[in-house]
Amino acid sequence: MVTDLRVCFVGESYVAGVGDQKCLGWAGRIAVRAIAAGQPLNYYNLGIRRETSTELRARWEAECTPRLPQGVDGRVVISTGANDTGHENGLPRVDPDDSVANLAAILRGIAERGWQALVVAPPPNVDDEHNLRLSALDERFAELCDTAAVPYLRVHQPLRENPIWMREVALADGYHPGAAGYEEFANLLVPHWLLWLADPGSGLPVVR
Amino acid sequence: MVTDLRVCFVGESYVAGVGDQKCLGWAGRIAVRAIAAGQPLNYYNLGIRRETSTELRARWEAECTPRLPQGVDGRVVISTGANDTGHENGLPRVDPDDSVANLAAILRGIAERGWQALVVAPPPNVDDEHNLRLSALDERFAELCDTAAVPYLRVHQPLRENPIWMREVALADGYHPGAAGYEEFANLLVPHWLLWLADPGSGLPVVR
Numbered sequence: 455m456v457t458d459l460r461v462c463f464v465g466e467s468y469v470a471g472v473g474d475q476k477c478l479g480w481a482g483r484i485a486v487r488a489i490a491a492g493q494p495l496n497y498y499n500l501g502i503r504r505e506t507s508t509e510l511r512a513r514w515e516a517e518c519t520p521r522l523p524q525g526v527d528g529r530v531v532i533s534t535g536a537n538d539t540g541h542e543n544g545l546p547r548v549d550p551d552d553s554v555a556n557l558a559a560i561l562r563g564i565a566e567r568g569w570q571a572l573v574v575a576p577p578p579n580v581d582d583e584h585n586l587r588l589s590a591l592d593e594r595f596a597e598l599c600d601t602a603a604v605p606y607l608r609v610h611q612p613l614r615e616n617p618i619w620m621r622e623v624a625l626a627d628g629y630h631p632g633a634a635g636y637e638e639f640a641n642l643l644v645p646h647w648l649l650w651l652a653d654p655g656s657g658l659p660v661v662r
Numbered sequence: 663m664v665t666d667l668r669v670c671f672v673g674e675s676y677v678a679g680v681g682d683q684k685c686l687g688w689a690g691r692i693a694v695r696a697i698a699a700g701q702p703l704n705y706y707n708l709g710i711r712r713e714t715s716t717e718l719r720a721r722w723e724a725e726c727t728p729r730l731p732q733g734v735d736g737r738v739v740i741s742t743g744a745n746d747t748g749h750e751n752g753l754p755r756v757d758p759d760d761s762v763a764n765l766a767a768i769l770r771g772i773a774e775r776g777w778q779a780l781v782v783a784p785p786p787n788v789d790d791e792h793n794l795r796l797s798a799l800d801e802r803f804a805e806l807c808d809t810a811a812v813p814y815l816r817v818h819q820p821l822r823e824n825p826i827w828m829r830e831v832a833l834a835d836g837y838h839p840g841a842a843g844y845e846e847f848a849n850l851l852v853p854h855w856l857l858w859l860a861d862p863g864s865g866l867p868v869v870r
Contacts, residue, residue, distance in 0.1 A: 460711075470704065470705075470706065471705070472704060475694070475697050475698070476694060477686065477690045477693045477694050477697070477705045478685065478686070478690075482685045482686070482690075485685045486683070486684060486685050489683050489685070490683070496678065496680060496711060497678075497679070497685045498678065498707075498710075499706075499707055502706075502728055502729055503668075503704060503729075504731075505728070509728065513724075513728065516721075516724065517725060520710055520713070520717065520721065521710055521711075523712075
């Protein structure tokens with residue numbers, strides 16, 4: 455099962471791996487694991503710090519298009535929502551209805567281009583109220599992905615109960631862990647990720 | 663000397679690290695080395711496989727702008743030319759005059775945005791005739807960077823004489839090494855890179 459796989463990871467600072475001394479984040483780590491498992495791929499990390507899903511919706515296609523040319527097995531992994539649910543002046547930066555509409559639009563666009571999508575839940579941070587908003591959004595993203603028949607990896611709750619993730623986040627800026635935290639994040643994803651790479655149409659809908 | 667440094671690496675497959683089992687390439691490796699040396703940074707890898715300098719010229723600004731917001735110390739590292747000098751139907755994909763004009767336009771744009779630029783030479787491959795064209799372009803890029811007062815790291819010749827780089831490239835697809843080759847590439851860059859991060863206006867013009 456070796457094809458010309460090219461994977462774009464789009465989303466926010468967690469995708470970019472902010473805080474990771476190894477400059478891989480969870481995205482780079484799962485890419486390395488796929489290669490080690492015998493599935494070569496081209497790894498394109500397109501995470502942007504502080505970006506909302508509204509901003510992502512406006513740019514994902516322009517950036518993925520030159521990286522996923524005709525004839526390759528093009529994949530897009532999306533993780534967004536942590537910045538949407540951050541408060542600015544007492545309000546979320548993006549209304550949850552808009553976050554869901556943005557993700558839905560991105561998933562429609564990916565399907566129209568003939569690429570395969572995988573969605574990864576936004577991870578938790580040290581702020582309990584922020585995490586409540588994230589949990590609610592996580593629920594809506596799961597429903598959306600279920601309807602769209604796109605796999606959704608629900609790592610928000612497991613990471614909240616992961617002592618390494620939560621300790622590393624607390625020791626840093628309250629949001630971003632170091633290398634060990636990203637390694638925990640990646641470990642949660644790997645089995646589903648490898649299955650999805652091998653067969654995106656397999657029975658891997660919403661992972662609950 | 664810790665500032666909010668954000669570095670975009672733009673260019674072709676070597677920038678993206680194609681063939682590197684560790685998913686870092688030379689760009690990720692020098693980013694890791696900077697962090698280990700006490701200079702945190704946000705690492706954005708925007709290399710695209712098979713891209714020419716003409717294509718890079720058309721998209722670099724749209725991709726760097728959201729990643730280098732107002733108020734940060736924005737840096738752009740460019741490495742291009744290997745695809746320009748590749749033959750298609752007996753001719754280079756991009757005429758050398760156009761390659762030089764493209765790089766000049768990108769450097770002007772970076773200066774206009776108030777960002778700092780660093781240019782890295784395109785590395786050699788197994789094709790001697792291709793390498794002759796690359797050497798000629800390397801010479802012209804060095805002159806251009808000298809005139810523009812932008813540092814240019816002349817790694818083309820040292821890599822051609824580097825047995826690890828050349829062996830790894832030959833063992834793979836003739837162009838892209840594995841992790842050990844990218845490590846050699848990164849080792850050549852690190853001293854100049856760290857100096858440039860600390861002080862882009864220091865006496866680091868063209869490295870010959």
